[in-house]
Amino acid sequence: LLLAAASSQLAGGEQAPPMTISPRCLAECGNLKIPYPFGTGPGCFLGGFEVICNHTFFPPRLFLVHSLDDHTYAQEVFTSGTYSTDDIEHTSNMSEWDTMRMEIMDISVSRAELRLYAAVSSDCGIRPPYHSFTHVTTRLHPEGPFLISAIRNVLIGVGLNVEVQLSTSMRGSYGGLITGCISQPNSTIAAKEGPCSGLGCCEAAFPEGLWQATVVADRKRTDWYTSENVICSFGMLVEKGWYNYSSEDVYGDEYCLSKKYPKGVPQVLSFAVGNLSCPRQGQRPPQGYACLSGNSSCVDASNRTGYVCKCLKHYDGNPYIRGAGGCQDIDECQLREHYSKLRKKYPCSIGGICKNKIGGYDCPCKPGMKGDGRTGTCTEKFPVPAKMAVGVVGGISIIVVLVLFAFYVSEKKRMREFFIRNGGPMLEKTNNIKIYKEEELRRITKNYSHILGSGAFGVVYMGFLDDKQRIAVKKSKNTDKTQIDQFTNEVIIQSRVIHKNIVRLMGCCLEVDVPILVYEFVANGSLEDLLHDKHRVPLTIDQRLAIAAESAEGLAYMHAKTSTNIQHGDVKPANILLDDNFMPKISDFGISRLIARGNDEHSEEVIGDNNYMDPVYRETGLLTNKSDVYSFGLVLYELITGTKAIGGDNCGYTIYHLGTYTKENRANVTSGIHLGEDENFELLQSQLREGKDIEVLQSLAEIARECLHRNVDQRPEMTDIAERLQNIRKCYARKSPSP
Template identity: 45%
Template sequence: MSTMPNSSQFHSHQHHLLLVLPVILILVVVSPLLAAAAEAEAQGQQPMARPGCPDKCGNMSIPFPFREGFQVLCNHSSDSDPPRAFLAGSTRFKGSQIYSDSSWSSSLELVSISVATGEARVYAPIAYSCNTNRNESLFRDQHIDFSYTPFAVSATRNVLIAVGLEAEAQLIFSLFTYQTPFTCRAQDFDRTPLARNGSCKGLSCCEQTLPADQGSGRFSMLWVNPVHDHFIWETTPCSYGMLVDKSWYNFSTPDMYGDKTLLKRFPRGVPLALDFAAGDTWCPVEGQPLPPHYACVSGNSSCANVTIEIDSPGYVCKCWDNYTGNPYIAHGCQDIDECKFPEVYPCSNGGICKNRPGGYDCPCKFGMKDDGKGGACTDVFPPAAKQATVGVIGGILLMVILWFTVILRKEKKKTKEFYKKNGGPVLEKAKGIKIFKKGELKPILKNSNIIGKGGFGEVYKGLLDNKEVAIKKPINGSVRENEQFANEIIIQSQVIHKNIVRLIGCCLEVEAPMLVYEFISQGSLHDILHNKNNKAALNLDARLSIAAQSADGLAYMHSQANTRILHGDVKPANILLDDNFIAKISDFGISRLLARDEEHTASIIGDINYMDPVYLQEGLLTEKNDVYSFGVVILELISGRRAIHSENNSLVKSFLEVHKEQKKATELFDKEIAIAEDLELLDSLAGMAMECLSLDVDQRPTMMEVARQLHILGRFRKVQDV
């Protein structure tokens, strides 16, 4: 009986393991052992290879095994397409008689390798004995030696088979010590009838399981006795013997007839199952140091003792249950996502698969109990209670649907009422004004889009029809109702002037109708003048131009529009500037849109800092009130100071005192524009502002006159510059 060498002997004989194939083969020795795994494809491509190692030979994946002794030869020659893998370190020899077959190969071709089961499969040759005439035989024995390798023929997965009318296959376990051969005879004519196709029972076919207690894993030779009956050599000249993976070979009656028929049917040989071991020691006991070259390097893996030869220790590595991959490489064993393979890891009725490391769970759905993994989920409630619950839930859902229906109808009715109250029927007939649906403006009405707040409400910036717009959302209850509001909207929509912000449309489906204006990019004069935003661009020429353009816009509203329009809230915050710093009047006519009452007089209709004292006393809004407010705007332009209504810090009061004393207001001018050559122009602007601020309303100029004077000053300045 062959024996497994000890560790030192194993390493000393390594140079004998690799045998050279015929020169016609182009071989690549894959070392330190190829990486990949056939089972990886079925379980989600888990890691099977060491980094940098090739993982395939042709179409076959080869997992990285363990250490030296598992070398694989890959035939890349032109006559091997795709390339084929061979297990190095195993040999088989030809027979020794004169008329023996001379064809042989030094290595066994690999069929597959599985690190999960500790098994390899190879193509093994078929031993045969054939009569060439009445007196001579041609035979080939099968000699496979695994004495110095980690492999052995599996005694549990293989069988010995003899085929032929006078077939006798013998398995010899050692060439150096006498042992009774293990024999399988198929030539007993007393056994009738002949074996049938698909069954190796009866005359002409014999199948025997291997004797595990005789060290079958290390057999030395398989041979077939020559045919003794020379009268049948012409029709059934050959007898065959083979070690083969059980349940693989299906007997066929034509296998008995003709010259080497079975060899032609299986030219590459028959599959033979091999066991292997990762090392030649037992698994280490917990607490003991690991043996040298210990192979189980992956986490989530364990060691299992195996015996591939009687009384010889060995072990293999296995991934834990519910893990897959290669335990012989770092991080090779990975968790299986069982939920991706319901046919292998089922959850019974009602269970919901949830993966976890090292397993999976099947918690039952709501309303069910137990575990869908161990048994079927069952209802928590009895059928009667379930029906009652369904009825209650159905009733609640019906009530909710009815409630939503009522709410939607009320909302729809309210929308129609708002539309009518805000003058929708009148505005439908108007031209040049667009009526927007509430849903069209809703995406813009977000806090992130707010660009301004005031007594009138909030201002939002957004895109409508691919154009930038400003949406003014008034405070609820602040807008007049019915036709008066509608008529004012119509009037404003008809105002088209280069120095007036254009009203595009409105939304009437809300309590306080929203107004949609063109968006002016640079913001208000107030922000630029007092918040230092682009103030460097506000030189004296720019300020004079802004004043003249603003006066043009107000003059147009007062005297040139189809209907006289009063602004009611003239101030720098309502003078907007575009990209070219062209002034545009905004929020005009607000006082006529808003309901008049004492509560709104000071806080909504106008800004107290710019409000005409005469208007505060009499409560009657005229175009001269706008003139007064514009005078305050001129003072802000030339001083750069805010207009604040207080007894101690009033911009208007300061200029009026200087004017009353007939002094120059040089100290009050903005230092950024108050250069010596411009003081005369600034004095003229201050004088114009004093005329606008006169408490005698009749002494105030009209906006047409103010605009004319500003343009004259502008032309005079240009002439001076030339």
């Protein structure tokens, strides 16, 4: 019943704050002020904040009111030990509990905290079995307004090889070891006087929410056997930054640290009012609302229920009191004058005049000056020479602005001319392509700072869109001004090519002399890097088959499934990009020749990589679908063998001896490709798991040989190649065991 009654009173919501504080309420106890919500009698305190002034001491001392029955607001000291009753043999054991009131050092309403005197735990001994220890427990009410502040306190252990532990109860839980620390063995010799550094003492933080805490200091008992003097170790839950280590605390008299601070060491409690949160803006405060001052605000307590009251900025006082005793306006000007340290907090330069006002202060410049006294910018008003100088400077500034404006207009006109010349009016009508401004691409590419690659045709940069999507921005080195119409048509056609195995053209910039193209970003590099780079990644048979099949799908789509027949013209591993899942994407077909479906067209010049170029195309300049088929055949051979393809009549190219194919068979279908020896066969053989892998490679080799036929009419169509590769892939998947 006593605990229930105490809980009801401590909740705070049951007892409303008084409208005014009675003159009979004690305002001071000895040298300590007692600010509301604390008080010593009926009507003088808020629920849970009662204190008592003990006048039997001189000067009087202030304590938190507590009940010895339920140990609310109390410190409990447990002492136990083994002592000698004579000089040699006889010993006796003693244990006792002592419950003490919690004496207040001071109270701060503005910080919502109070400081107490806390006893020190100890562990002392000379040699076995002579040993004594003291454990100190700080006990608050689990539902009361006070908690042990984790921000303002720290757990400290003092002594030689001491281990200090903190076991406690938190809001919502009971018991358990929370934290601890151990000072380094034999460290007191090297320890320096001053803040705790781990030598001679240690410290540890602990979590918020503590309403009960027991500090235990434990010195390693092996050290006592060699000691003839009493050596103690100490533990304390103390205000952070208060304790400085001293060797006298360890090697002094018995219980030296406890004797050094007979009242105890400072320990900080935080407090909050009530069991509710602050009312929302515009909401009527609940009954019993404690923030009575009109110049106060409510702040929800952290890591607990309840709230605290704060004075508004530029106000000081007690936010829990209405009227003259509450939050009052600060005279910042008087504070600046009397306390030099506050001049940085409330700045007002020599050229300004500090004028206090309700809720702040002003610092206007002195007469004849202008500027801002707070920022120190007060200057004299301009004399005539200064005005003349300003006029001259103003005139020059106007000229500079006019020149810059003329340059801006000229540049805009020039950019517009580029835009029109590069086919901008026509491309603006295309729905599925974005027209970028040049400054927009500079921002996206961070001023073209990240180069992805470069070649004969230009440089490719990485960029990031606003949604963090990565893109590739290609700047060509030059362009044929006579082919602008062709360029425009090509951009329109490529923007309509949307296929998972073809790099998508996302947009372009036409405000520059050489148009800039924006493509989707493909993260895993090219097939060239994967096969031939010194950091190349080994590919499994099914990965090689997937890359071949999906690359063929992309080329087949370009040849037969678009409104305009598109030849790539430069099919090679370097132009097959791979995403994170090794899905291939055909790239760099901006040099392709566009022809009407079913009609051939001669290129004016032969463009492409000679190592992968169709000999017929190189000789005649006639680029057809079968030219891409020939180049794809060389790509297949690189996928099969892992060796570099080198075309031409006098260039070597390695072909592995697979299945029952003979050199004579290969010679009939690969004229123009020199057949090398089988010196690299072991590289691929290590990846062959069983007979079905050999069958797949034989099938791929057969398709490659057909693609490389000298007679273009004997080469298969790309759509046929894609279909055959997909069939091989499905057959291989059926034969492969399930993972």
